[in-house]
Structures are given as C-alpha cells and as structure tokens.
Amino acid sequence: MSEVIFRGGTILTVDSEFSIVRGDLACRDGLIVQVGGDYTPQTSDYSIIDAEGTIVMPGLVQSHIHMCQSLARGRADSMELLDWLHKVVWPYEGALTREDLRASANLSCLELISGGTTSILDMGTVHHSDALFEAARDSGLRATIGKAMMDEKDPAIPPGLMESTKDSLDESARLCRDWHGRSGGRLRYAYAPRFALSCTDELLVESCKQARAQGARLHTHTSENQSEIAEVKRRKGMDNLSFLHKVGLTGDDVCLAHCVWVNEAEQKILRDTGTHVLHCPSSNMKLASGYAKIPELLAAGISVSIGADGAPCNNNLDGFMEMRLAALLHKPRVGPKAMPASQVLKLATRGGAAALGLESEIGSLEVGKRADVIAVDVSGSHCVPLHNPYSTIVYAARSSDVKHVVVDGKVLLRNREILTMDREGSLRDAQKHADALFARL
Ligand SMILES: [Zn+2]
Numbered sequence: 001m002s003e004v005i006f007r008g009g010t011i012l013t014v015d016s017e018f019s020i021v022r023g024d025l026a027c028r029d030g031l032i033v034q035v036g037g038d039y040t041p042q043t044s045d046y047s048i049i050d051a052e053g054t055i056v057m058p059g060l061v062q063s064h065i066h067m068c069q070s071l072a073r074g075r076a077d078s079m080e081l082l083d084w085l086h087k088v089v090w091p092y093e094g095a096l097t098r099e100d101l102r103a104s105a106n107l108s109c110l111e112l113i114s115g116g117t118t119s120i121l122d123m124g125t126v127h128h129s130d131a132l133f134e135a136a137r138d139s140g141l142r143a144t145i146g147k148a149m150m151d152e153k154d155p156a157i158p159p160g161l162m163e164s165t166k167d168s169l170d171e172s173a174r175l176c177r178d179w180h181g182r183s184g185g186r187l188r189y190a191y192a193p194r195f196a197l198s199c200t201d202e203l204l205v206e207s208c209k210q211a212r213a214q215g216a217r218l219h220t221h222t223s224e225n226q227s228e229i230a231e232v233k234r235r236k237g238m239d240n241l242s243f244l245h246k247v248g249l250t251g252d253d254v255c256l257a258h259c260v261w262v263n264e265a266e267q268k269i270l271r272d273t274g275t276h277v278l279h280c281p282s283s284n285m286k287l288a289s290g291y292a293k294i295p296e297l298l299a300a301g302i303s304v305s306i307g308a309d310g311a312p313c314n315n316n317l318d319g320f321m322e323m324r325l326a327a328l329l330h331k332p333r334v335g336p337k338a339m340p341a342s343q344v345l346k347l348a349t350r351g352g353a354a355a356l357g358l359e360s361e362i363g364s365l366e367v368g369k370r371a372d373v374i375a376v377d378v379s380g381s382h383c384v385p386l387h388n389p390y391s392t393i394v395y396a397a398r399s400s401d402v403k404h405v406v407v408d409g410k411v412l413l414r415n416r417e418i419l420t421m422d423r424e425g426s427l428r429d430a431q432k433h434a435d436a437l438f439a440r441l
Contacts, residue, residue, distance in 0.1 A: 002045045003028045004406055006375055009051030011036060012389050013365040014058050014349050018342055020389060025056050027371030030184070030409035035365050047411060049404050054375040055389050055397075057345075058364050059118025059405065060319035061352025064219075064257040064278040064307025067108035067132055067145075068093060068101055068125040071434040073311035081225035081287050086156040089312055093148075094160025095441050098128040100433045105135030107430040108317060110421055113141055115399030117319045118372040118407045121255060121278070121307070121356055123148055123192045123219055126161045129171075133179045133187055140412040140420045142372060144356055146192030146219055147175055151203045165203050169210060176214050186408055188356075190217035190255070195224075196232045196240055201247055208248035217253055217357060220244070223266070224258035225289045241266035250275045255355050257307070258283075259297070260290040267300060276303045276355040279347070281325035282316075283309035295330050295338045305351035306344075320399040323348050327394050341394035371409040377401045 006025040013019045013035060021036030028042070041048075069089065076088035096104070101124075112120060119142040124132045129147040136143035149172060150157060151165040163171075172191055180189035191211035193199045199207075211218045223229055223240045232240045241262055244250060252274035259277045262270065270277060279294050298304055306326055308317045327344045353363025361370045376397050378386055383396050405413035412420050 001029055001043045002409070003041050003043060003047070004371065004409055004411060005039055005041065005046060005048050006051040006056050006373065006404070007048050009054045009056040009375060010389055011365060012055055012057040012345070012393070014346055015364045015366050025365060025373060027373065027406065027409045030371055032365060032367055032369050032371050035367060049375065049411070049414065051375045051404070053379045054377050054403055055393060056365070056373060056375045057393065058349040058362070059372040059374045059407065060116050060348050061119040061305065061356065061363060062112070062117050062307040062317070062319050062322070063121045063255060063276070063305035063352045063355040064280055064309055065108070065112070065120045065122045065317060066124070066310035067105045067122050067135070068096065069310035069312050070104045070108045070111070070317070071100060071430060071437060073315050075438065076312040079287070080227065081289060082227050084287060084313065090156065090161055091158050091441055092437070093125040094158035095437055096125060096128065098131050100437050101125070101128045102131040102135060103429040103433040105132045106139070106421065106426040109135050109139035109141050110418060110423060110426050111317045113139060113405055113412050114402065114416070114418060115318050115320065116374040116376065116402035116405060117317070118142055118374065118405060119352060119356065119358070119362060120144070121190060121217070121219055122146070123194070126150060126163055129175055130178070136187060137183050138420065140407050140410055142186045142362070142407055144188040144190045144217060145179070146190035147172055149191070149193040149203060149207060150198035151200050152198045154198060157198065165200055165206070168203060169206055172207070173210060176216055180214060180216055184408065188216070189214070190219040192219045195221040195228070196236065196243055197228065204247040204249055212253065217255055218249060219255045220249060221257045222259060223261045224284070225287065226261060229261050239263060239266060241269060245269050245273070252276070253357065257309070258289065258292065260284055260292045262293070267297065267302070270297070270302045271300050274303065276305065278307050278355060279304055279326060280307050280309040281322055281329050283313040285329070287313050291329060291333065294326070295334045303351065303354050304347050305355040306348045318399045319348060320397060323394050341388070341390035344394050345390055371406055373406045374402055375404040377403040
C-alpha cells in the first residue's frame with residue numbers, strides 16, 4: 001500500500017453538490033480514500049504534500065488534444081482551417097519520424113502535466129502512434145489516444161499520410177489490441193477517423209463497428225468551419241453532422257470536436273444520441289472558425305467538455321486558458337450570466353470524464369474515485385483575496401500556478417518540478433527535432 005496525502009488547503013470536489021471542504025485529501029493505492037477533515041496515514045509508506053494556500057481540485061480533463069502537432073507551434077498562424085491543414089499541418093505530419101513524434105509527445109506531456117491537465121483525449125497522426133502511447137505511459141498522464149485515420153484519395157494529402165482503408169483499420173485494431181486498458185487502465189484507445197473530408201464512407205462505417213466491438217471511444221472533428229461544411233455538403237449531399245449520424249458516428253461513445261456550425265436538426269441529433277461535444281475556444285477563434293453555441297447546447301442537455309486542440313492552432317495546451325476563454329467567449333452574445341465559473345470548471349473536469357466514458361472513475365474528488373488530483377497555488381498577487389474559489393480558478397489562476405499533480409495516486413509534479421520526465425532534455429529535444437523537421441520540409 002502507498003498513500004499520498006494533500007495536507008490542508010481548500011478542496012473543490014466538483015461533486016454533484018459542488019461541495020467545498022477544508023482539510024486533508026488522502027489517496028491510497030491510486031484511489032481517493034478521504035476528502036476533508038484530518039487524515040492519519042495507515043501505513044509507513046506515505047508521502048505528505050503541503051497543500052496550505054492552495055486549492056485542491058480534480059485534475060483537468062482535456063477532451064481534444066493533438067500531441068503530435070506540438071513541434072509545429074508557431075508555424076501556422078493567420079490561416080483558416082483548410083489552408084492550415086493543406087499548407088502546414090498535413091505536410092508537417094507527413095514528415096514526422098517516430099523520433100520526432102516522441103519528442104512532440106514528450107513536450108506535450110510536459111506542458112499538460114505542468115499545467116494541471118491529468119487526462120486527455122488525443123488524436124494522433126497516421127503513423128508511429130506507439131510513440132504517443134509510450135510518452136503518456138512514461139510521463140504518467142492518463143490518456144485515451146487514437147491514430148488519425150484518413151483513407152480518402154485527396155491530392156491535398158501528402159504521400160506520408162496516405163493509407164488504404166484496410167491498412168488504416170488494421171493499424172487501428174493493432175494499436176487497440178496493444179494499448180487499450182494498459183498501465184492499469186490509464187491508457188485507452190479511441191478510433192479517430194480525422195474528419196468527413198479525409199475518410200471514405202466505408203472507413204467511417206467500419207471504424208464504428210470495430211470501436212464498438214472493442215469497447216473503444218470514437219473521436220473525430222465536425223462542423224468546425226464553413227468551407228469544410230460546404231465541401232461536405234457538395235461531396236456527401238448532407239450537412240456534416242447529419243452525415244456522421246447516417247454512417248453511425250453519433251452516440252454516447254462518440255466525441256465530436258468543435259460543432260461550431262450546428263443547425264437545429266443537428267442539435268437534436270446530438271441531444272437524442274447523447275453524443276459528446278468537445279469545445280475548443282482558442283482554436284475556434286484563432287482559425288477564425290466561429291463560436292460554438294455552447295450555452296444553447298448545454299441548455300438542451302448536451303454533453304460538453306473542453307480541449308485546447310493542438311499547438312499550431314492555439315498555441316498552447318493550457319487548460320486554464322481554455323476555461324477562462326470558455327467562460328468569457330459566450331458572454332457578449334448571451335449575457336453576463338452565461339457560462340458561470342462553477343459550470344465551466346465542471347465542463348473542464350466532469351465534462352471531460354463523461355466524454356471519455358470515465359465519469360465513475362475521474363473528474364471529481366470523491367471517495368472511491370481514481371486519485372487524479374492537482375493543487376493550485378492561489379497565494380499570488382493575481383489570485384488574492386480568495387472569496388469564491390470557482391471564480392479564482394476560472395478567471396484569475398494560471399496554469400503556472402499549478403504546484404502539485406497526482407495521477408492514479410502517483411506524484412508527477414511536486415512544487416512545480418516534474419518528477420517523471422527530464423524537463424530540460426525534453427525541451428532541448430523538441431527544439432532539435434522541430435528544427436530538423438522544418439529544415440527537411
Ligand atoms: Zn483537432
């Protein structure tokens with residue numbers, strides 16, 4: 001048995017009552033065993049984390065990330081989606097070696113963990129996907145990952161990303177077999193057909209069949225940009241989400257990034273099928289895609305969570321930044337009461353857990369759940385005084401205030417120092433691989 005105890009601090013449980021309690025939070029063998037009050041260690045194998053002056057809360061669950069893209073941070077500014085894909089992101093992904101991908105994933109894990117993100121849903125690139133799993137495995141991050149599937153014969157797709165329908169399905173099945181449920185369940189697989197325009201109907205239908213047979217999630221992009229929607233309509237004769245519904249890509253095991261341009265009939269599909277919407281506020285603004293109607297989707301009872309998307313369209317993987325933007329973005333249109341801080345924090349924790357199908361395991365601090373816990377230092381001048389901890393976390397705190405991070409009961413970050421990775425080496429490697437890759441391109 002091993003125990004980790006957060007001693008002191010204000011505990012934001014984000015449970016169904018939004019309880020806030022004072023005292024200790026104790027974890028034993030990866031599970032939360034006590035929330036609040038005084039805790040006495042039950043064994044000699046324990047570690048005490050001083051959490052005085054911090055807010056102890058569930059780790060952030062970012063439901064839409066591309067760890068594979070981090071080496072292209074700052075290389076794709078001032079572009080709309082299709083140009084952004086065709087001119088920078090696809091050529092970049094097509095040129096990634098396995099070692100480049102590992103460097104990108106290490107950099108991403110470092111940024112995510114240091115910024116208080118404990119779980120992600122990640123879409124990889126077409127090849128070398130084991131490197132993403134290895135980075136998550138070694139860093140301690142909880143990750144559901146899928147290789148990007150793209151079998152459409154599109155001249156915009158570089159040779160390095162071309163694959164046949166069979167190869168795409170076979171490689172997904174192989175990765176699912178090798179990684180789904182590994183590291184004590186911390187690593188999971190998700191089938192990730194990239195989006196309607198890069199996949200044949202056969203690939204989409206078969207992906208749904210295979211994923212469901214394996215108990216894996218389905219993860220794709222939809223209705224992000226108006227040119228994309230117009231092109232889907234031209235090729236498939238239907239609106240984007242209606243088309244995905246036709247081929248089976250809706251349901252409570254399906255995670256759809258963006259959903260910026262969703263009409264009323266499609267909103268009804270999302271609600272009736274329990275499909276999860278992954279909201280990416282920075283990415284939607286930076287690519288000039290538009291504003292997802294999140295307050296309306298929530299009012300309709302649709303599941304929403306939050307993700308940073310990728311470094312070339314954000315340009316960070318910062319869950320705190322995304323919470324702040326998700327809270328601010330909709331107010332000018334809907335009014336100041338839209339997206340209150342407590343609701344935004346729920347989307348960033350329990351919302352992400354629901355998208356991953358892990359709501360009984362993570363997303364809130366409750367006895368019996370997995371110990372994915374962070375402590376945020378709120379003693380800085382930008383956070384004092386502390387009145388309403390939800391307001392402090394969503395509007396005032398920054399990812400750089402994250403002081404301690406525990407995933408599955410293991411301490412990954414302590415006093416802002418990453419324990420599971422070589423921080424300097426990862427940063428050096430990322431720059432080296434990025435320089436070499438863009439020199440090749
Ligand atoms: Zn994306």
